[in-house]
Amino acid sequence: MTVWTPTDDGHADLTSHDAFAGGAPHNTFARLRREDPLHWTEYADGQDFWSVTRHADIAEMNKNTAVFSSARGIRMEDQSYEEYLARRTFQETDPPEHSQTRMKLMKAFSRTTMAQYEDDIRAICVDILDEVLDKGTFDATKEIARQLPMRMLGRIVGLPDADLPWLVEKGDALIANTDPDFTTHVLDKLDTDEYRMMPFNSPAGAELYLYAKDLMEQKEKAGDTSGVLHMILQPSKDGSVISDTEFRNFFCLVVAAGNDTTRYSIAAGIQAMCHQPELLEQMQAGGDIWETAPDEIIRWATPALYFRRTALQDHEMHGKTIRAGDKVLYWWSSANRDETVFDDPFRVDLYRNPNRHLSFGQGGPHVCLGMWLARLEVKVLFQELAKRLSSIEPAGPHKFLRSNFVGGIKELPVTVRRA
Amino acid sequence: MRVIWKLADGREIAAEVAPGLSLMEAAQANNVPGVIGECGGCLSCATCHVVVDPDWADRTGAPGEFEDAMLDITAAERQPRSRLSCQIEAHPDLDGLVLHVPEA
Numbered sequence: 200m201t202v203w204t205p206t207d208d209g210h211a212d213l214t215s216h217d218a219f220a221g222g223a224p225h226n227t228f229a230r231l232r233r234e235d236p237l238h239w240t241e242y243a244d245g246q247d248f249w250s251v252t253r254h255a256d257i258a259e260m261n262k263n264t265a266v267f268s269s270a271r272g273i274r275m276e277d278q279s280y281e282e283y284l285a286r287r288t289f290q291e292t293d294p295p296e297h298s299q300t301r302m303k304l305m306k307a308f309s310r311t312t313m314a315q316y317e318d319d320i321r322a323i324c325v326d327i328l329d330e331v332l333d334k335g336t337f338d339a340t341k342e343i344a345r346q347l348p349m350r351m352l353g354r355i356v357g358l359p360d361a362d363l364p365w366l367v368e369k370g371d372a373l374i375a376n377t378d379p380d381f382t383t384h385v386l387d388k389l390d391t392d393e394y395r396m397m398p399f400n401s402p403a404g405a406e407l408y409l410y411a412k413d414l415m416e417q418k419e420k421a422g423d424t425s426g427v428l429h430m431i432l433q434p435s436k437d438g439s440v441i442s443d444t445e446f447r448n449f450f451c452l453v454v455a456a457g458n459d460t461t462r463y464s465i466a467a468g469i470q471a472m473c474h475q476p477e478l479l480e481q482m483q484a485g486g487d488i489w490e491t492a493p494d495e496i497i498r499w500a501t502p503a504l505y506f507r508r509t510a511l512q513d514h515e516m517h518g519k520t521i522r523a524g525d526k527v528l529y530w531w532s533s534a535n536r537d538e539t540v541f542d543d544p545f546r547v548d549l550y551r552n553p554n555r556h557l558s559f560g561q562g563g564p565h566v567c568l569g570m571w572l573a574r575l576e577v578k579v580l581f582q583e584l585a586k587r588l589s590s591i592e593p594a595g596p597h598k599f600l601r602s603n604f605v606g607g608i609k610e611l612p613v614t615v616r617r618a
Numbered sequence: 619m620r621v622i623w624k625l626a627d628g629r630e631i632a633a634e635v636a637p638g639l640s641l642m643e644a645a646q647a648n649n650v651p652g653v654i655g656e657c658g659g660c661l662s663c664a665t666c667h668v669v670v671d672p673d674w675a676d677r678t679g680a681p682g683e684f685e686d687a688m689l690d691i692t693a694a695e696r697q698p699r700s701r702l703s704c705q706i707e708a709h710p711d712l713d714g715l716v717l718h719v720p721e722a
Contacts, residue, residue, distance in 0.1 A: 261658060262660060294661075297662075298660075302684070305691050309691040310722075311692075561656045561657070561658070566656050
């Protein structure tokens with residue numbers, strides 16, 4: 200049994216958020232990989248872009264930062280230069296500038312540092328699961344997947360626990376800014392001009408801005424140097440210091456990134472358990488599976504559906520010419536279902552090895568900073584969940600986020616029986 | 619050129635590597651466990667950590683500035699001849715190179 204079968208007609212409009220509201224249009228991606236791997240995608244008001252859908256092409260282009268730049272935006276929507284300056288984070292920079300910022304953060308997010316949080320993560324997982332599993336039937340995204348990443352982010356970034364629910368809410372509004380369940384300001388349906396200069400065009404971005412500013416002032420007064428927020432404010436080797444705008448945008452990035460990507464990985468893993476009952480038994484058998492299962496769950500989820508680059512010079516590919524200035528989208532979601540790389544890509548195989556998925560943007564300088572934290576959270580959560588269950592099944596249809604940028608199951612009703 | 623990866627568990631993997639390829643790419647192509655290379659050689663991940671055999675250290679050279687900083691965040695502890703193998707290019711002069719893959 201497969202976990203989920205795409206239902207699009209193979210010609211979905213990739214610029215439409217609605218086209219992703221039933222899950223990513225994988226029949227369309229499969230057709231593009233087969234017939235038109237470098238696809239000129241028409242988009243309103245002349246914002247057309249290239250869609251790259253094959254794993255091998257994305258892997259090759261992703262490391263070629265001399266031709267494909269992140270510094271002009273990473274979403275499909277155009278933005279003006281002033282908007283870009285106001286909103287950019289280190290996601291929207293290229294080497295060597297990108298490397299310099301990253302260097303300040305790497306240690307805080309390294310595999311070794313993250314490994315020290317394993318006990319904390321486990322304690323939080325136990326808390327979450329002990330509270331929810333007795334309910335029997337519940338929304339697994341809301342009650343499980345949503346909880347862990349934000350509570351952990353609070354620990355790592357050094358945020359007060361009391362602020363976390365508010366931050367989760369703002370983070371949701373920030374990242375899910377095209378889904379009416381999460382924001383009153385749906386990006387493509389309202390004039391969000393007022394918020395153009397804010398991170399993610401979102402009023403929640405404005406509030407997070409102010410929060411970050413206050414938080415840092417308080418921390419400075421108290422001499423609190425814990426967490427990565429302090430680390431990023433330190434001057435780099437050449438004496439340069441991050442600007443206020445860069446810092447506040449980074450804060451929004453961290454809240455958004457910590458809020459939704461791991462959440463949707465966990466949700467996708469739980470959804471897979473509902474539809475492939477053997478997964479629970481395999482997890483319970485334990486052992487080597489924990490070396491490979493987290494990456495397979497994260498491949499299956501692919502929460503970041505795409506990131507965009509902009510060509511800095513003409514580039515020939517598949518008999519076409521990408522012109523300097525053209526936008527190019529790397530559809531990670533398509534690469535992660537590429538049948539030339541993954542056997543039976545629509546089946547979750549927790550033993551899959553090697554697993555060359557691109558959910559973290561592997562193969563390029565922007566590879567996810569939080570990937571070790573994400574893997575660890577996913578591993579520990581499913582270890583603790585599997586231990587406590589004798590069965591899990593759907594209690595109704597699951598619902599995806601209305602977004603062509605973030606792929607996620609926002610409602611996941613399940614019924615569980617405790618072991 | 620020929621490269622030998624010596625793994626922490628005592629196993630060895632030997633392979634012919636085309637000049638110009640990075641030794642991280644070569645390790646990926648030969649499924650050398652422990653050399654991951656998440657960032658594709660962009661100095662963003664420090665997951666292709668190797669320790670150059672003493673006999674070869676002079677010929678592979680010293681790490682550059684960014685590489686040096688990244689070597690401080692490797693999963694296995696840094697050693698005096700630690701390198702990120704994405705920053706070593708296969709070259710005929712390195713024929714017979716021996717790299718140790720530290721235990722993560």
